[in-house]
Amino acid sequence: MNRAxxxxxxxxxxxxxxxxxxxNAEAPPxxxxxxxxxxxxxxxxxxxxxxxxKAASMDRGNKYYCNNLAASCMRQGKFNEAYGYLSRCIAxxxxxxxxxxxxxxxxxxxxxxRESYDYYLRSISADSGYTAVRFEKGRxxxxxxxxxxxxxxxxxxxxxxxxxxxxxxxD
Numbered sequence: 001m002n003r004a005x006x007x008x009x010x011x012x013x014x015x016x017x018x019x020x021x022x023x024n025a026e027a028p029p030x031x032x033x034x035x036x037x038x039x040x041x042x043x044x045x046x047x048x049x050x051x052x053x054k055a056a057s058m059d060r061g062n063k064y065y066c067n068n069l070a071a072s073c074m075r076q077g078k079f080n081e082a083y084g085y086l087s088r089c090i091a092x093x094x095x096x097x098x099x100x101x102x103x104x105x106x107x108x109x110x111x112x113x114r115e116s117y118d119y120y121l122r123s124i125s126a127d128s129g130y131t132a133v134r135f136e137k138g139r140x141x142x143x144x145x146x147x148x149x150x151x152x153x154x155x156x157x158x159x160x161x162x163x164x165x166x167x168x169x170x171d
Contacts, residue, residue: 029055097127
């Protein structure tokens with residue numbers, strides 16, 4: 001490609017902008033998903049959600065789009081919505097560890113502790129390496145501390161943190 005061609009390509013890309021894919025109903029689902037991941041990584045969760053929602057509606061059988069949509073909802077604190085998307089995702093692939101671990105977190109945040117634990121166990125069964133990193137004790141304790149800052153009266157969070165600090169003992 002000659003220099004003029006490169007300049008024209010750059011101008012076209014700059015004019016449309018990398019973030020404009022979510023506005024383009026004709027963009028393929030993979031491009032919308034990539035745009036959504038870019039937004040997610042920049043902390044622009046509503047824009048990410050919009051991209052993932054469009055991608056997931058265009059390709060309803062894609063577990064990745066559905067899981068990414070749920071992740072964007074989780075980042076916004078929309079755990080009820082995330083729960084629905086994760087249910088759909090897990091129906092597509094009952095052994096998808098990322099969706100199972102996201103469901104464990106989502107169920108926990110919805111105070112469905114038994115269900116959360118069940119999804120955690122299923123996630124371990126599906127991919128123990130990923131799950132071990134995702135639920136590393138220090139990460140879980142840090143999350144519980146953050147939750148306690150926002151909910152200082154929540155005795156369940158406090159009790160779980162005490163158990164983790166005592167190496168799994170409730171005393």
